[in-house]
Amino acid sequence: MSLPPPSGPSFTPPSGDETAQAMSRGxxxxxxxxxxxxxxxxxxxxxxxxxxxQGLREKGLGWVVGWGDSLGEMxxxxxxxxxxxxxxxxxxxxxxxxxxxxxxxxxxxxxxxMEIHYMLxxxxxQDVYAATGWLLAQPVSxxxxxxxGAWR
Numbered sequence: 001m002s003l004p005p006p007s008g009p010s011f012t013p014p015s016g017d018e019t020a021q022a023m024s025r026g027x028x029x030x031x032x033x034x035x036x037x038x039x040x041x042x043x044x045x046x047x048x049x050x051x052x053x054q055g056l057r058e059k060g061l062g063w064v065v066g067w068g069d070s071l072g073e074m075x076x077x078x079x080x081x082x083x084x085x086x087x088x089x090x091x092x093x094x095x096x097x098x099x100x101x102x103x104x105x106x107x108x109x110x111x112x113x114m115e116i117h118y119m120l121x122x123x124x125x126q127d128v129y130a131a132t133g134w135l136l137a138q139p140v141s142x143x144x145x146x147x148x149g150a151w152r
Contacts, residue, residue, distance in 0.1 A: 029091045029119075031062075033101060034070065034084040036113040048108055049087055055104050062091035094118055102127065102134055 033052070046067065053064035065088045072083030091097040098116055105114050106129065114129040117140065124140040 029062075029094050031089045031091050031094065031097055031101070031116060031118045033087040033089065033105065034115040034117070035087070035105075035108070036084055037069070037072075037082045048085075051108075052087060052089070052101070052104055055100055056089065056091070056097060059096070059100060061093055061097045061100060062089055064088070065090050098127065105129065 035048070049064050049067050056062040056064070067085060067087045069082035070084040070086045071080040074080055089097065089101075098118060101116050105111060105116070111129040112131055116127040118125055120137060126138050126140050128135045128138055
């Protein structure tokens with residue numbers, strides 16, 4: 001399968017240097033995905049994670065190492081309910097894995113608010129799916145804007 005170029009503003013994908021730097025430190029490069037709870041149908045059999053794992057493995061780009069809920073803001077009653085499903089991924093090529101994830105994730109349904117987190121030039125960075133498509137190479141701190149509806 002040939003991957004289409006990402007939509008949105010001009011973007012320089014993470015270089016192979018990010019992958020090489022992590023490997024030189026004896027680390028496996030790491031990416032994680034956040035999928036808002038409530039945006040997706042329940043997935044008790046983890047088909048979503050299996051699909052991501054299969055897509056990455058078929059291309060030799062990595063594998064899913066785990067997943068779980070990320071808690072949201074504290075509710076007035078003191079409860080914290082899940083806000084995201086987080087999927088942790090070890091990758092062999094950061095740039096190629098991100099390109100593949102940008103294609104795979106929207107296939108799961110309502111994609112607005114999905115995030116792909118990775119390191120770019122030593123900084124925590126994310127791609128966020130908005131109503132207009134992927135917002136690329138965003139500083140992680142802008143994820144707070146999503147809570148206020150800025151991605152819509």
